Amino acid sequence: MDILQALLNGFGVALEPFNLLLVVLGCLVGTLIGVLPGIGPISGVALLVPLTFALKMPPESALILLAGIYYGAMYGGSTTSILLNIPGETSSVVTAIDGNKLAKQGQAGPALAMAAWGSFIAGTLSVVGLMTLGPLLAQWAIRFGPAEYFALMVFGFSTLSALAGKNLFKALIATGFGLMLATVGQDPQSGISRYTFGFLQLEDGMDFLVVAIGLFAVSEVLMLLEEKTPGAVRAQVGRIYLSFKDFMGSLFTILRSSVLGFLIGVLPGAGASIASFVAYTTEKRLLGSKARFGEGDLRGVAAPESANNAAAGGAMIPLLTLGLPGSGTTAIMLGALMSLGVTPGPQMFQKHPEVVWGLIASMYVGNAVLLLLNLPLVGLFVRLLAVPAWFLVPAVLAISFIGVYAVNNNPFDLFLMAVFGLVGYLMRKLEFPLAPVLLGLVLGYLMEINLRRAMTISNGDVGYLFSSPIAVGLWVLAGLSLLAPVLVARFRKQGLGGDEEL
Amino acid sequence: MTDRIVGILILFLALGYALEASRMQVGFLSDPLGPRPFPYIIAILVGLSALWLIFKPDPNPTWPPPRFWPVLGLVLLSLVAYAYLVVPLGFILTTTLEMTLLSVLFGARWWQGLLGALAFTLAVYFLFTEGLGVTLPVGRIFG
Numbered sequence: 096m097d098i099l100q101a102l103l104n105g106f107g108v109a110l111e112p113f114n115l116l117l118v119v120l121g122c123l124v125g126t127l128i129g130v131l132p133g134i135g136p137i138s139g140v141a142l143l144v145p146l147t148f149a150l151k152m153p154p155e156s157a158l159i160l161l162a163g164i165y166y167g168a169m170y171g172g173s174t175t176s177i178l179l180n181i182p183g184e185t186s187s188v189v190t191a192i193d194g195n196k197l198a199k200q201g202q203a204g205p206a207l208a209m210a211a212w213g214s215f216i217a218g219t220l221s222v223v224g225l226m227t228l229g230p231l232l233a234q235w236a237i238r239f240g241p242a243e244y245f246a247l248m249v250f251g252f253s254t255l256s257a258l259a260g261k262n263l264f265k266a267l268i269a270t271g272f273g274l275m276l277a278t279v280g281q282d283p284q285s286g287i288s289r290y291t292f293g294f295l296q297l298e299d300g301m302d303f304l305v306v307a308i309g310l311f312a313v314s315e316v317l318m319l320l321e322e323k324t325p326g327a328v329r330a331q332v333g334r335i336y337l338s339f340k341d342f343m344g345s346l347f348t349i350l351r352s353s354v355l356g357f358l359i360g361v362l363p364g365a366g367a368s369i370a371s372f373v374a375y376t377t378e379k380r381l382l383g384s385k386a387r388f389g390e391g392d393l394r395g396v397a398a399p400e401s402a403n404n405a406a407a408g409g410a411m412i413p414l415l416t417l418g419l420p421g422s423g424t425t426a427i428m429l430g431a432l433m434s435l436g437v438t439p440g441p442q443m444f445q446k447h448p449e450v451v452w453g454l455i456a457s458m459y460v461g462n463a464v465l466l467l468l469n470l471p472l473v474g475l476f477v478r479l480l481a482v483p484a485w486f487l488v489p490a491v492l493a494i495s496f497i498g499v500y501a502v503n504n505n506p507f508d509l510f511l512m513a514v515f516g517l518v519g520y521l522m523r524k525l526e527f528p529l530a531p532v533l534l535g536l537v538l539g540y541l542m543e544i545n546l547r548r549a550m551t552i553s554n555g556d557v558g559y560l561f562s563s564p565i566a567v568g569l570w571v572l573a574g575l576s577l578l579a580p581v582l583v584a585r586f587r588k589q590g591l592g593g594d595e596e597l
Numbered sequence: 598m599t600d601r602i603v604g605i606l607i608l609f610l611a612l613g614y615a616l617e618a619s620r621m622q623v624g625f626l627s628d629p630l631g632p633r634p635f636p637y638i639i640a641i642l643v644g645l646s647a648l649w650l651i652f653k654p655d656p657n658p659t660w661p662p663p664r665f666w667p668v669l670g671l672v673l674l675s676l677v678a679y680a681y682l683v684v685p686l687g688f689i690l691t692t693t694l695e696m697t698l699l700s701v702l703f704g705a706r707w708w709q710g711l712l713g714a715l716a717f718t719l720a721v722y723f724l725f726t727e728g729l730g731v732t733l734p735v736g737r738i739f740g
Contacts, residue, residue, distance in 0.1 A: 271643035485703035489696040513676035
C-alpha cells in the first residue's frame with residue numbers, strides 16, 4: 096500500500112517536535128483570529144507568512160503552520176457566533192442562527208461542544224478524502240499541457256467570480272484587477288518592463304503579501320474605524336459537555352454535512368462560507384418538521400460547523416494537486432509555497448512528498464489538537480474579547496507593518512500597503528469581492544506563461560487551446576460556472592430569505 | 598448612481614491599461630504572442646464588465662457620515678508618513694506614534710494610547726529582532 100506508507104512518512108514529518116509545535120501554535124493563533132471579530136483568516140495567514148520566511152522554515156513546516164491557522168480560524172469563528180451572536184468569520188454566520196438561540200436558552204455548553212465534535216469529525220473525514228482523492232487527481236492532471244493549464248485557470252477564475260460576491264460583474268472586475276497587478280514588472284519572456292511607471296521597486300512585480308496585507312488587514316482596520324466597534328464584551332460560557340443522546344441525534348447531520356462540505360470545498364471558488372450555508376439549508380429541508388431549525392437546534396450548529404471544516408480540507412485538493420487555489424486564504428498559501436521554491440501541481444506528490452503528506456498528517460494531528468486543547472480553553476479565548484478595540488486594532492496594524500517590511504526590507508512596500516488599504520476599503524464599501532484580486536495576482540503569472548507556451552507550441556494558432564478533450568471540458572465547465580449565481584440566488588431565497596453575505 | 602461613476606472610472610482604467618500595453622516596445626527575441634495580448638485580454642474583460650456596471654448599477658452603498666472622511670484621510674496620511682519616516686526615525690518611535698494616533702481615534706485617552714502603544718511596540722520589536730531574527734529599522738537619527 097503506497098498511500099499508507101506515504102502517510103506513515105507524513106506522520107514522521109508532522110510529529111517532528113518543531114512541526115508539532117507549529118501545529119499547536121497554528122491552531123491556537125487560528126482560533127484566536129477566528130474568535131476576534133474584524134480579523135479574518137486571510138489577514139491572519141497573510142500576516143504570518145513573513146514569519147515563515149524570516150525563520151527560514153522548510154516549505155512543509157510553513158504550510159503546516161498556515162494550514163493550522165486556516166482551520167483553527169474556521170473553528171474559532173463558531174465560538175463568538177454561539178456565545179455573542181458575533182460571527183468571527185463569514186463561514187460562521189449561519190452557526191449564529193441556532194447557536195446563539197441555544198446560548199440564550201442556557202445551552203451554550205452543548206452548542207460549543209457540538210461545534211467542536213462536528214468540526215473534528217468533518218476535519219478527519221475530509222483528510223481521508225484528501226488522502227484518497229488527491230493522488231488520483233494528481234495522476235490525472237500530470238498529463239496537463241499549457242493549453243489545459245490555461246483552461247483550468249480560466250475555470251478557476253470563472254467559478255470564483257461566479258461565487259465570490261453578489262454581483263458577478265464586480266467579481267470579474269476584481270479578478271481582472273488582480274490580473275492587471277500580476278502583469279506589473281518585468282515580462283518573463285521578453286524581459287521588457289511593463290506597468291512599472293519608472294519605479295525601480297516595481298521591476299520584480301507586486302509582492303502578493305504586500306497587496307494581501309494592505310487589501311485585507313489594513314482595510315479591515317479602516318472598516319473598524321468607521322464602525323467604531325463597541326469595545327469590551329463579556330460572555331458566560333458555563334460547563335461544556337455534550338450528552339451521548341444529543342451526539343447520536345446529530346451524527347447523521349454531521350456525516351452528511353461533512354461530505355457536502357468537502358465536495359463544495361473541492362470546487363474552486365466555493366469555499367467554507369458557501370459550504371456552511373448550503374449544508375444548513377439542506378439539513379433544514381431534509382429534516383423538515385423533525386427539527387426546530389432557527390429556534391435553537393443542535394443540528395443547526397452541527398451542519399454548518401461540520402461543513403466549513405470539511406470544506407477547508409477539500410480546498411487543499413485543487414491547491415495541492417492542480418496548483419489552483421479556490422479562495423483568498425489558499426491563494427496566499429500558494430504564493431507562500433512558490434516563494435519558498437515549491438510550485439504546487441501534479442508533480443508535487445512525487446517531487447515534494449514530504450510537503451504533501453506532512454501536511455495531510457499534520458491535519459489529522461491538528462484536528463485532535465483543536466478538540467483536546469480548545470474546548471477547555473474556550474473561556475480563555477472569550478475573555479480576549481474583553482481587550483478593548485483601541486488596543487487591539489492598532490496592534491494588528493503594527494503587526495502588519497512588520498509583516499510588510501520583513502518581505503523586502505523596503506519602506507516603499509509600506510507605501511504600497513497604504514494604497515491597497517484604501518483600495519480595499521473602497522472595494523468593501525462598493526461590494527467588490529476582495530479574494531479574486533489575490534487569486535488573479537497569484538495566478539496571473541502562471542496563466543500568462545501557459546498561454547504563451549501554448550502559443551509557442553502551436554505557432555500562434557488559437558485553436559490549440561481547444562484541441563484536447565480535457566481542455567474543451569474545462570472551457571465548458573468554466574462557461575457553466577458563470578450560471579452558478581442564479582443557482583446560489585435560488586438557494587438563498589429558499590433558505591433564509593435574507594441577504595446574508597456569503 | 599455610485600456604481601455608474603465607478604464603472605466609468607474602471608472603464609478609463611481598462612482603456613489606459615490597454616493603451617499602455619500598445620506602447621510597449623518589443624525586441625526581436627520574443628515568443629509568437631509577445632507581452633501585449635495578455636494585457637489586452639484583461640482590458641477587454643474589465644472594460645466589458647465596467648460597461649455592464651454602467652448599464653445595470655447596484656443600489657448605492659451606505660457611505661459613512663461626512664465627519665468620517667477627515668478621519669480616514671488622517672489615517673491614510675499617517676500611513677504614508679510612516680512609510681517615509683520609518684527608516685530615518687526607526688521602528689520603535691514611528692510605530693509608537695502611529696499606534697497612539699489610532700488608539701486615540703478608537704476612543705482611548707492619549708496617555709492610555711501612548712502607554713499601550715509603547716509597551717506593545719517594544720514587546721514586538723524585541724520579539725521579532727532578537728527572538729525571530731527579523732531586521733527592523735533602528736533609525737538613522739540614532740546612529
